[in-house]
Amino acid sequence: MKVFISSLGVMGRRHFSGALLAAAEIIAFDPSDASIEKARETLHKPEFKDAKVEFVKSLPVGKEYDVAIFSETADYRKDNFLNFLETNKVKRVLLEKPIVRSEKDLAEIFSRCKELIASGVTVNVNFPRRSWPFYQALKNELKNEKFIEMTLNGGAVGLGCNGIHYLDTFSFLTSESAEPLKILFSQVTDVLVGSGRGERFKDYGGKFLVAKGSNSFFLTINPESTATPILTIKGNNKTLWIDENNYTYRKWTKEAGFEKPNYLYGQDYKITSEGSVEYRDLISLTKGWLQGEISLPTLAEAQESHLALFELLKSAKVQEPYLFT
Template sequence: MKRAYVSALGIMGRRHVVGLVRKGYHVDCFDPSDAAHEALAADLERNTLDKSMVQRVEAGTGAYHAAIFTEHADLRFGNVERFLGAAQAERVLLEKPLSSNPDEVEAYAGLFAQKGMSDAQISGNFTRRAWAPFHRLKAICDTADQVHMSVHGGAYGIGGNGIHHIDLFLYLTGDRATDVSNVELFEPTIRSGRGDRFVDYGGTFELRNDRGMMRNLCVPTSSVAPLVMITGENFSAIINERTLEWELAVRKPESSLPPYRCGADYEVIENGVMDYLPMDHVSGLWAEGEIELPNLSTILTAHRLLHECLEKAGVERPFRYT
């Protein structure tokens, strides 16, 4: 029998359970909220999945093929530590961010090492690395001398969601050593829908490495979804994160026009809604080894850059995003 464990049944956690049950897993679910378990039962019924495949537990016990942790960022490290004290898993998936406390982020490697788990057994849910459109875009980026990325949007939050953009930049530029500069946070802080103990941050920063640079602008008083542009010498990708529509254009190889003609000899090779992986499929595919998500050492890099941004802006540890 294939066993999995899911910690916390918010929207994301319930999607993970649906994906695991769809792949034939018996799932032990931890969440102290009766309402969360009722919502999960409704989600399973809506997807015509067998509710008997799911069991409510107070803690994980025994051996699991996969364990997924989806709770608020300030609770995740403690829940992982508690799980590892009584159970074990062949693979662990951690929702982003790993923690809003940089000290806990750095402690994860030692925590898993104590259980004899390797870096490769731990994955982070930076799913853009598993999307086919970004695989195709990376292949184009690999041909460019320099890659430039800009992110412009409203109150999506640098901490809770902006870390995805940081990781995408790292992925598209080959996970090179990267520096943070020109950090400025804006007022007010961003309210969280997950409770008064959380806030997030808007502002601007730059990342640079030897393959390119990224500029981020997050406006805390705006409700606009992020617009992302990624360019090289002879290509452009524009992504609307509200609709997940995109346009990927490249310069015609036979073009002899000079660069100042501003895209006159470009052709669109892809457009429309990206063929992305919905979250209620990612977890099951990951558990079965049908897709790969970045390992612990890879996802630590994005967290460190995020924390460097906040510290350069004068935000005190521990942070309060989730």
């Protein structure tokens, strides 16, 4: 399996390690000597002494690959991706998220990928929660609920880089609904969320409310807090509480046959399970996806969460291009 990886930053090096574990032949692109050297350090591990790796500082021309992974920051992704497609051929593509930083760029990506997909190329987006057994089982549990009400209450997680994961989780859990996703409220804080990727990147905090038929999702992101993000998911018969730092959960289920008055809230609910949410780090996720053991959402499935992200920011009068990575 021949794998092309675009960018060897923090995310790219994790994809790189996953590709090594999948025993892929790797062509890794990054214009930075420092990033290449950091990736090269991984090859010092004994298990990778026979790895086939080529580092390049410019995009390839006229090559064919089984897989291409685009893990650069969002401000470079569109140009790298479209320039790569000008002369190279590929069978499977994985795009990091958020894919781009403006609606115009997103439209360009979707237009070009429509041609790709029609020719038989698979395009996926890295929204890993859809692949976690916990959320797959939860989706099945919630399919007969009359409504799903989600909340995310946390510190400086950032709407663009992290909040979009939860928008996609909401999209995934409510995918049976034929109703379009609507923006009900969007308010961005004056203080921006800092980024570990450098001063030129920022992200957004605030209060955001979206709805999809009878389902809703309210996000509270405080850029001046380090509070643990807590996710709650409630149906008409179940309630879940999930600690998004430690990946632990507790689930309450309404007892069958018991009907208490609403003002006696919670008395007909019992804790039915609690424990750990199985978490897949990016290295193992990349390895599993490359080997066909893990499914990630298609570009079409990832469209709703991206459009919601852009609509939330546009509703809050934030100017493009957005500042997230």
